[in-house]
Amino acid sequence: MITEICLDDVASYKSKAILNTEKKVNLIYGLNGSGKSTLSNYFYEPENPKYDKCSNTHNDETVLVYNQTFINDNFYQKGNLKGIFGLSKENKVAEDNIVRKTKELEVINKDKDSQITLIDGETTKITVARGIAEQKIWEIKQTYAGGDRVLEYCLDNLKSNKSKLFSHVISLPMPVVRPTKTIEDLKEEINTVDGDTAAKQSTLNVITINSLTVDSINALNEIIIGNDDSPVAALIDKLQNSDWVISGLEYLDSIDGDECPFCQSKTMTSQLVDQIKDYFDESYQEKVDALKLIETEYESLIQDFPTLDNYKTSQYATEHLAKLTEAYSTIVKIIEENKKAIQDKIKRPSIQVELKNASKQVEDFNDLVVKVNTSIISHNFKIDNVDTEKKRIKNEFWNILRYQYDQTISNFETIKNTAQKIIDAAEIEKKKKVEEATTKGADIVEQQKSTVNIEEAADNIKKSLQDIGITDFSIEKYEGNLYRVVRSGVAEGVFTSLSEGEKMIISFLYFRELFRGKQTATEMPQKKIAIIDDPVSSLSRPCPEICVIAYH
Numbered sequence: 435m436i437t438e439i440c441l442d443d444v445a446s447y448k449s450k451a452i453l454n455t456e457k458k459v460n461l462i463y464g465l466n467g468s469g470k471s472t473l474s475n476y477f478y479e480p481e482n483p484k485y486d487k488c489s490n491t492h493n494d495e496t497v498l499v500y501n502q503t504f505i506n507d508n509f510y511q512k513g514n515l516k517g518i519f520g521l522s523k524e525n526k527v528a529e530d531n532i533v534r535k536t537k538e539l540e541v542i543n544k545d546k547d548s549q550i551t552l553i554d555g556e557t558t559k560i561t562v563a564r565g566i567a568e569q570k571i572w573e574i575k576q577t578y579a580g581g582d583r584v585l586e587y588c589l590d591n592l593k594s595n596k597s598k599l600f601s602h603v604i605s606l607p608m609p610v611v612r613p614t615k616t617i618e619d620l621k622e623e624i625n626t627v628d629g630d631t632a633a634k635q636s637t638l639n640v641i642t643i644n645s646l647t648v649d650s651i652n653a654l655n656e657i658i659i660g661n662d663d664s665p666v667a668a669l670i671d672k673l674q675n676s677d678w679v680i681s682g683l684e685y686l687d688s689i690d691g692d693e694c695p696f697c698q699s700k701t702m703t704s705q706l707v708d709q710i711k712d713y714f715d716e717s718y719q720e721k722v723d724a725l726k727l728i729e730t731e732y733e734s735l736i737q738d739f740p741t742l743d744n745y746k747t748s749q750y751a752t753e754h755l756a757k758l759t760e761a762y763s764t765i766v767k768i769i770e771e772n773k774k775a776i777q778d779k780i781k782r783p784s785i786q787v788e789l790k791n792a793s794k795q796v797e798d799f800n801d802l803v804v805k806v807n808t809s810i811i812s813h814n815f816k817i818d819n820v821d822t823e824k825k826r827i828k829n830e831f832w833n834i835l836r837y838q839y840d841q842t843i844s845n846f847e848t849i850k851n852t853a854q855k856i857i858d859a860a861e862i863e864k865k866k867k868v869e870e871a872t873t874k875g876a877d878i879v880e881q882q883k884s885t886v887n888i889e890e891a892a893d894n895i896k897k898s899l900q901d902i903g904i905t906d907f908s909i910e911k912y913e914g915n916l917y918r919v920v921r922s923g924v925a926e927g928v929f930t931s932l933s934e935g936e937k938m939i940i941s942f943l944y945f946r947e948l949f950r951g952k953q954t955a956t957e958m959p960q961k962k963i964a965i966i967d968d969p970v971s972s973l974s975r976p977c978p979e980i981c982v983i984a985y986h
Contacts, residue, residue: 435492436963442487445472450487474501474967496960500945501967509919509929509941532881539874546867549860556853556860567846568600574835575599584624585617587824588831604843606836613834620827620834627816627823634814637807638745640800643769643792644735650728651789654776658721658783718783725780732776736769750809754802761799768792891947892917898943907932907940 435458442450446469453462462470476485478499579586579593592599626632645651742762745751751758772789779787816823836843896908907921907928919928919940929937949964 435495436490436497438489438491439473440489441469441473441476444476444484444488445469447472471501471967474499474965475503477965478503492963494960496962497965498945498949498962499965499967500942501965504945505937505941508944509937532878535874535878535881539871539878542867542871542874546864546871549864549867552860553857553864556856559853560850563846563849564597564600567842568596570842571600571603571839572596574603574839584621584628585827585831588828603832603836603839604846606832608840609833609837613830613837615830615834617831617834620831624824624827626813627820632817634817635748635750635810637810638748638751638803639740640803641740641765641796643739643765643796646728646731646735646789650731653721653724653728654779654787654789656721657786658718658725722780722783725776725783729773729776729780732773739769745803745806748806748810750813751806754806758799758802761795761802764795765792765799768795891951894947895940895943898946899939902939904936904939907936909940 437455439453440450441447446467451469462473464470476482476488477490477497478501479485480488480490575589575593579589589599592602646654742759745758745762746755768790769792775787775789779785892909892911899905899908907919909917910920912918919932921928921931924931929940932940945964945966949962
């Protein structure tokens with residue numbers, strides 16, 4: 435049964451015209467040139483390229499068209515009628531078998547159709563679920579494409595089609611563990627190697643503190659005392675107060691008379707002063723001067739010691755900054771303590787001084803510098819190999835998004851897998867029904883081979899001519915399964931000698947038998963649709979004509 439006809443861009447149909455119907459019989463009428471014959475011609479040869487924009491909706495019924503083209507194809511050129519087959523009334527058993535098997539075939543085809551409907555329904559579920567998932571995944575394109583979005587290159591060749599983007603995402607393996615990086619991390623990484631601010635960085639210098647010479651170290655550890663031959667040497671040595679005594683000498687010149695610079699008693703004589711000065715002789719003074727040179731030496735060793743600001747400026751030092759600051763502070767503290775120890779030695783030459791060793795703290799600080807430099811070197815390498823780095827970032831980008839959209843993909847795959855199981859089972863059942871239908875159809879054909887005849891159709895045409903009072907012409911067997919039109923007194927070209935009305939009558943009776951019967955002995959019984967276009971009324975008068983569409 436035809437439910438919709440669409441004619442477009444052919445003959446008088448300059449724009450699309452659609453006919454919808456649920457009736458078994460449809461009458462279409464109109465004046466000449468209104469498009470009735472175009473409709474029948476379309477159904478007569480729908481494969482003709484000029485009907486490419488036309489379409490119709492019906493089931494698997496056979497469509498037979500009666501129009502001028504039908505008459506031309508079956509009579510004008512051949513001059514005879516093709517054989518039309520019908521069941522023999524004498525073979526009632528075979529006819530009953532055919533009827534029964536035909537009904538069984540209908541049941542099988544219905545079962546097959548139900549499986550097809552089931553398959554179509556489950557396929558639609560998959561299509562709908564995919565559409566929902568594709569729309570969700572499309573958020574990726576909307577979020578990361580356009581403008582100055584630095585990760586847009588990751589979507590190259592995926593931005594124009596939702597299905598293509600979805601197929602790409604669903605093809606990615608689900609990460610075993612949740613990615614540790616974020617999209618923001620990747621943006622920062624791509625900006626450092628490919629953005630406007632991307633630039634190589636210089637590595638940081640490790641720090642060094644050289645040690646004093648062995649002689650200087652020994653000098654700091656030496657107990658420096660005065661002249662043993664001085665009369666006051668024994669007393670100073672006994673009291674262990676040489677540093678105290680020499681410090682008092684500095685005040686002798688600023689005190690009037692013979693007052694002691696320590697107790698202010700009138701005890702200082704010129705002789706005692708000379709004895710004390712004699713104790714701190716030239717040798718003693720040389721050793722003290724040497725200590726001052728050691729102080730200068732140590733100052734020169736640390737004068738190039740860098741400030742911590744030199745290390746804070748590197749972005750890769752951020753994660754190590756706390757430890758760098760701690761190690762740096764420890765080193766500075768040791769340096770300051772050593773400087774003070776040397777100064778104390780100069781003030782009190784008799785004490786022993788051992789400087790602290792900062793090599794362990796320097797090593798710890800430099801280990802952190804090496805870590806920072808490793809990151810800087812890695813950064814510079816990435817800039818030198820930007821294409822490889824962008825590929826890595828792209829892989830991590832899709833790894834993150836595959837994890838983020840796993841719920842969307844899982845939902846779709848659950849629906850798809852469930853529907854696919856039903857489809858697979860239905861496909862097996864459909865195949866089984868197709869095989870059953872083929873076998874049943876073969877059985878019907880075998881029954882028909884022994885029951886068909888042509889004479890019944892020919893007799894029906896003859897009888898119909900007689901019933902309407904036509905005796906001037908008839909049909910007779912020609913050869914094989916063919917019949918021809920005959921008229922007394924005319925040997926050849928009888929059909930062309932008929933009037934238009936007579937041609938229409940004989941051709942329509944032939945069409946009627948064709949609709950009721952079969953064209954070949956092996957043709958399967960099936961439902962048919964007749965489209966009848968009045969080909970002669972247009973020759974008589976300019977009145978509305980009729981085109982009939984009938985379902986049987």
